[in-house]
Amino acid sequence: KVYFHLLASLLESSDKIANTASVYGAFLKKLKKSASKKLILEPAIFELNDNEHLVFNENANDLIKKISGDILYLDPPYNHREYGANYHLLNTIALYDDFIPKGKTGLREYKKSAWCKKNSAQSALDDLLKSAKFSQIFLSYNNEGIISPDEIRKTMSKYGKYKCFTKEYRRFKADSKREHKADSVVEYLHFLEKDL
Numbered sequence: 113k114v115y116f117h118l119l120a121s122l123l124e125s126s127d128k129i130a131n132t133a134s135v136y137g138a139f140l141k142k143l144k145k146s147a148s149k150k151l152i153l154e155p156a157i158f159e160l161n162d163n164e165h166l167v168f169n170e171n172a173n174d175l176i177k178k179i180s181g182d183i184l185y186l187d188p189p190y191n192h193r194e195y196g197a198n199y200h201l202l203n204t205i206a207l208y209d210d211f212i213p214k215g216k217t218g219l220r221e222y223k224k225s226a227w228c229k230k231n232s233a234q235s236a237l238d239d240l241l242k243s244a245k246f247s248q249i250f251l252s253y254n255n256e257g258i259i260s261p262d263e264i265r266k267t268m269s270k271y272g273k274y275k276c277f278t279k280e281y282r283r284f285k286a287d288s289k290r291e292h293k294a295d296s297v298v299e300y301l302h303f304l305e306k307d308l
């Protein structure tokens with residue numbers, strides 16, 4: 113337990129001084145100000161309580177077949193950016209192993225996600241919903257994501273009563289160089305009351 117608390121602290125503290133533009137797909141050519149600071153190992157926020165928790169590190173589409181519960185909250189990737197590529201250095205710290213760096217940016221091998229591809233994201237969602245033994249299912253998804261809000265509505269409606277909640281946010285600064293930029297992003301919270 114102490115090992116994982118220290119590891120979480122190291123990951124969070126390293127991220128604060130990483131010389132990247134927030135994701136680790138590539139490093140910045142020049143050292144940015146925050147990256148020239150010393151690494152200070154600060155304890156990760158950690159709270160002891162009486163609840164029991166289970167944590168899994170597994171493909172959600174496989175895991176869903178083995179678990180059940182009341183509420184399922186899904187927060188999958190919604191664009192083509194693979195987390196394994198964009199946060200690979202954090203995975204290397206967590207795994208603490210040797211690997212052979214690949215390509216210009218020195219990536220390690222990583223698991224690709226069905227949720228990050230146009231031709232498989234919708235079926236990953238359908239498959240997960242079909243297998244879910246949960247009566248209340250929430251899904252956070254961006255309105256500009258791979259699966260359109262309408263496709264999500266259609267897919268969820270197959271399995272029970274569907275509802276959608278929206279919230280408007282100002283767009284992140286890092287995104288502001290895009291062409292046809294909109295000032296805000298609408299976050300969708302899709303909801304399914306599943307017929308079990």
Ligand SMILES: C[S@@+](CC[C@H](N)C(=O)[O-])C[C@H]1O[C@@H](n2cnc3c(N)ncnc32)[C@H](O)[C@@H]1O
Nearest residue numbers: 170171172173187188189190195196225226227
């Ligand atoms: C939008 S992030 C979730 C962020 C999280 N809710 C949080 O607050 O830290 C999506 C996560 O899903 C993971 N992921 C992608 N495909 C997956 C899959 N098939 N099974 C399980 N996790 C997956 C990614 O690695 C990433 O960590």
